[in-house]
Amino acid sequence: xxxxxxxxxxxxxxxxxxxxxxxxxxxxxxxxxxxxxxxxxxxxxxxxxxxxxxxxxxxxxxxxxxxxxxxxxxxxxxxxxxxxxxxxxxxxxxxxxxxxxxxxxxxxxxxxxxxxxxxxxxxxxxxxxxxxxxxxxxxxxxxxxxxxxxxxxxxxxxxxxxxxxxxxxxxxxxxxxxxxxxxxxxxxxxxxxxxxxxxxxxxxxxxxxxxxxxxxxxxxxxxxxxxxxxxxxxxxxxxxxxxxxxxxxxxxxxxxxxxxxxxxxxxxxxxxxxxxxxxxxxxxxxxxxxxxxxxxxxxxxxxxxxxxxxxxxxxxxxxxxxxxxxxxxxxxxxxxxxxxxxxxxxxxxxxxxxxxxxxxxxxxxxxxxxxxxxxxxxxxxxxxxxxxxxxxxxxxxxxxxxxxxxxxxxxxxxxxxxxxxxxxxxxxxxxxxxxxxxxxxxxxxxxxxxxxxxxxxxxxxxxxxxxxxxxxxxxxxxxxxxxxxxxxxxxxxxxxxxxxxxxxxxxxxxxxxxxxxxxxxxxxxxxxxxxxxxxxxxxxxxxxxxxxxxxxxxxxxxxxxxxx
Ligand code: SF4
Numbered sequence: 001x002x003x004x005x006x007x008x009x010x011x012x013x014x015x016x017x018x019x020x021x022x023x024x025x026x027x028x029x030x031x032x033x034x035x036x037x038x039x040x041x042x043x044x045x046x047x048x049x050x051x052x053x054x055x056x057x058x059x060x061x062x063x064x065x066x067x068x069x070x071x072x073x074x075x076x077x078x079x080x081x082x083x084x085x086x087x088x089x090x091x092x093x094x095x096x097x098x099x100x101x102x103x104x105x106x107x108x109x110x111x112x113x114x115x116x117x118x119x120x121x122x123x124x125x126x127x128x129x130x131x132x133x134x135x136x137x138x139x140x141x142x143x144x145x146x147x148x149x150x151x152x153x154x155x156x157x158x159x160x161x162x163x164x165x166x167x168x169x170x171x172x173x174x175x176x177x178x179x180x181x182x183x184x185x186x187x188x189x190x191x192x193x194x195x196x197x198x199x200x201x202x203x204x205x206x207x208x209x210x211x212x213x214x215x216x217x218x219x220x221x222x223x224x225x226x227x228x229x230x231x232x233x234x235x236x237x238x239x240x241x242x243x244x245x246x247x248x249x250x251x252x253x254x255x256x257x258x259x260x261x262x263x264x265x266x267x268x269x270x271x272x273x274x275x276x277x278x279x280x281x282x283x284x285x286x287x288x289x290x291x292x293x294x295x296x297x298x299x300x301x302x303x304x305x306x307x308x309x310x311x312x313x314x315x316x317x318x319x320x321x322x323x324x325x326x327x328x329x330x331x332x333x334x335x336x337x338x339x340x341x342x343x344x345x346x347x348x349x350x351x352x353x354x355x356x357x358x359x360x361x362x363x364x365x366x367x368x369x370x371x372x373x374x375x376x377x378x379x380x381x382x383x384x385x386x387x388x389x390x391x392x393x394x395x396x397x398x399x400x401x402x403x404x405x406x407x408x409x410x411x412x413x414x415x416x417x418x419x420x421x422x423x424x425x426x427x428x429x430x431x432x433x434x435x436x437x438x439x440x441x442x443x444x445x446x447x448x449x450x451x452x453x454x455x456x457x458x459x460x461x462x463x464x465x466x467x468x469x470x471x472x473x474x475x476x477x478x479x480x481x482x483x484x485x486x487x488x489x490x491x492x493x494x495x496x497x498x499x500x501x502x503x504x505x506x507x508x509x510x511x512x513x514x515x516x517x518x519x520x521x522x523x524x525x526x527x528x529x530x531x532x533x534x535x536x537x538x539x540x541x542x543x544x545x546x547x548x549x550x551x552x553x554x555x556x557x558x559x560x561x562x563x564x
Contacts, residue, residue, distance in 0.1 A: 045302045046221025053307050063181065064307045066092040067221070072099035072180070083159045088112070099182065099220065101175020102161055105154075108452045112156040114139070114164050115178040119210035120188035120203050120230075121149025121403035123173070125390035128401055130171040132386035138164050143386060145379035147443060147491060148227070149238075149403040150178070150185040154450055176214060181222045181313075183298065186210050187243075189232035190402045194364040194371055194412050197351060198234030199249040199262045200287060205230045208291045219298055223305030224313035227270070228294055233262075235354040235362075237524045239405050241278045242270045242492060244315040245297055247290050250347040258342060264290050265344060268297075268327070269319045273489030276316050277528045281324055284342040296335040300327065350525045355478040358404045359440040360433055361419055364412065371402075371412040372422055375435030377466075378444040378459040379407030388429040396422045407443055438469045441480035445490035447502070448513070454485030456502035456513035461540050468544035473551055481547070483515070494530045495521040498547060503537035514539040517546070 050068055053060055060068070075096060082089060088104045089097045097104065103113040131151065135141050140155030156164055168174055178185060186209050188202030189195065209228060213219050229240040233249035240246030246267040254260045264285045270278030285293060304322075306312045319327055332338050359373040374389070381389070389411065393401050398413035414422050426433045442465075445451070447458030462483045482496030493499030499518035504511040514537050521531030538546060 045218045045299065046223075049221075049223075049303050049305070050307060058308050060307055061310050061313075062092060063095055063310070064223075066096055067181070070096060072096040073217070073220070075100070079165075080162050083162050086158050088158050095180055098179030099177060100165060101178040102156075102165075103179055105450055105452060108448060108450050108454070109155060111140075111154065112158070112161055112164075113446075113450060114153045114156055114161075114168075114175050115146070115185075116151045116153075116168065116173055116175050117178050117185050117210065118150050118173070118403065119186045120192055120206035121185075121190055121405075122192075122203065123151075123401050123403075125394040125399040125401065127171045127173060128386050128390040128393070130167070131173075132383040132390065134164065134167045135383045135386065138167065142380055142382045144446070145376055145381070145403050145407045145409060146185075147405050147407060147445075148185040149187050149190065149405050151403065152446075174214065177220055181224050182220055183213050183222065183226045183228060186213075187227075187229040187238050187240075187405060189230070189234055189236060189238050190358065190404045190410055191234055191236050191364075191371065191412075192232055194366065194369070195232065195234030195236070196363065196365040198232040198365075199251055200232050202230040202232040202238075202249075205247070205287065205290055209294055212291060212295060216295075218302070219295070221302050222298070223301070223307050224310065226298060226301065226315065230264075230290070231350075233350055235351075235357040236404065237353040239492070239495070239523050240270075241267055241523055241528060242272050242495065243278055244268070244270060244301075245294055246270060246278045247285070247294075248350065250344075250350065252284070252342065252347050256342060256346045258284065258340065262287070263342075263347070265347065266290075266293065268324065269316045271314050271316045272492050272494045272523075272530070273487060274314070274316060275494065275530050277523070277530075279324075280344050281328060282341045282343065283328065283339050284347075285339065289339070292335060293331065293339065296331045297327075299334050300330045304330075352525050356437070356440060358406050358408050358410065359435050361423075366413070368416050369412075370414045370416065370419060371410045372414060372419070372426065372433050373404075373408060373410050374426055375432045375440050376408050377439070378442060378462045380459065385429045385431060388425065389431075392422060392425045392429075396425070406441065408440070436466075436470050437475040437478045438473070438481070439466045441478050441497075442466050442483075443480065443491050443496070444483040445485050447483075447485045451485055453488060454502060455504050456483075456485060456515065456540060458483040458485045458491065458500075458502060461513070461543075464540075465544050465547060469548060469551065472548055473555075475551070475555075479551070480521075482521075493518060493521070495523040496531060497521065498550070499531040500543075505537045505539045507539065512539050512541070515543060517543075517550075519550070 138160040139153040144152045186206045188206040192203045193201040227243040229243040231238045231240040231248045247264040266281045266283040267278035393411045396418045402410040444458040444462040448454035480496045481498045482491045482493045483500045484491035484493040485502045500515035505514035517535035518531035519534045522529045
């Protein structure tokens with residue numbers, strides 16, 4: 001030690017630099033931090049919002065009161081204690097535990113489901129192999145691909161919860177904030193970086209927003225869940241118009257008052273379960289602006305979203321109350337600057353999706369390389385298939401595995417001369433790279449085998465329906481059939497060509513599983529449309545022949561759209 005301060009010269013040098021760094025920032029008066037107050041580092045944003053509700057005499061919903069009483073991220077010891085005692089959380093703690101991505105799904109299953117976060121839906125073979133091991137040792141021996149290009153492990157015992165969370169961290173993955181009132185998995189174009197027709201690679205943007213969320217505690221205080229997506233403008237869609245905020249890459253040519261190039265349109269308010277697509281805001285953003293703009297918008301939603309009524313707590317309802325102009329003005333104030341606008345009509349229209357682009361062999365933008373889209377029956381893979389896919393990706397590709405919002409996956413970077421070997425390996429795993437037009441577009445939520453809200457066994461019945469239709473019909477065009485277990489619409493039945501919403505059907509003394517049948521849904525550049533109900537609740541026993549008749553009638557009477 002030396003000197004009056006008691007610090008060594010090295011320590012003094014360090015401290016001097018440290019303080020002079022602070023001083024320099026203070027003197028300059030510039031920089032991002034000086035433009036506005038630094039964002040709160042705790043969960044003050046949502047506490048402030050709750051305070052305002054209470055000060056106005058409002059009543060917080062039970063979930064808000066729970067978040068107020070207990071910080072969900074201070075529950076590690078509780079999760080450990082529960083595991084040691086072999087018990088699951090009770091009451092409102094079931095909700096709070098979802099902040100860790102752990103869903104206690106009783107009574108459907110007396111176990112946890114763990115939902116991950118996989119930005120842009122892309123993981124590597126090492127992670128897939130590790131998840132297969134976790135599925136075998138800690139869960140039910142399988143994983144489900146979700147409609148947010150994500151993975152879920154199911155049938156996790158009470159004692160296994162901490163090991164699952166730690167295992168994910170070991171693999172460089174996390175489930176933090178994948179449930180409850182949080183920003184869900186950030187989706188991006190599954191062919192990002194390999195699509196010959198993409199305008200921009202969405203991977204850096206998805207990763208940037210993902211890590212921004214993980215590192216800002218105040219972004220975990222939403223009134224309700226929030227979905228965000230980036231569409232790179234290529235061959236496979238990401239259903240960005242079904243998200244709370246969707247960014248769509250567009251090209252702007254010369255002559256529109258902005259530098260020609262690739263920008264993003266920003267769309268807001270998508271929530272198909274409430275019959276709304278995201279709508280264009282008029283904003284034209286440089287790629288580097290998307291994440292800060294998304295964060296500013298999320299902060300406004302945290303401050304002003306409804307905390308007194310869960311049914312009105314999604315962003316759509318704030319937008320309905322305020323209108324886009326006020327919401328964007330508030331977001332610009334939060335951001336500290338105005339954002340440029342350009343009418344959508346001034347942008348080059350997005351190319352059409354390839355509706356079968358997520359199945360089969362497709363050439364990449366990299367000469368001599370290909371990706372293969374593999375159909376997973378309603379999104380489920382056994383641990384053996386997970387390991388096989390990991391081996392395939394590693395030995396024949398670059399080790400990259402890409403999940404899609406259609407509950408399927410792609411293996412990328414396969415050289416031309418290895419395609420035959422890849423096809424054989426996929427077939428040997430009991431999977432298909434050339435799924436029928438029916439099976440490739442079959443989407444199903446978890447259903448009654450794993451979700452307490454479900455009125456029907458969606459995944460199981462989707463397979464029965466696919467078997468029935470495939471045995472009897474040859475379709476020459478893709479069709480999407482979406483089966484969803486309840487009004488939460490996780491499988492987005494309103495955007496299916498055929499959308500099936502589960503319902504109990506009264507049969508005298510008995511209530512049997514069935515579905516309300518909708519037709520005519522669509523999303524993205526193919527044409528947004530909310531499917532309309534065509535048949536009331538119909539018992540599942542009667543459904544396969546009914547859908548078959550509908551498709552036969554369609555094939556017999558369809559018109560080419562160019563006829564009009
Ligand atoms: Fe569960 Fe309903 Fe979502 Fe299906 S749609 S997974 S039943 S909450």
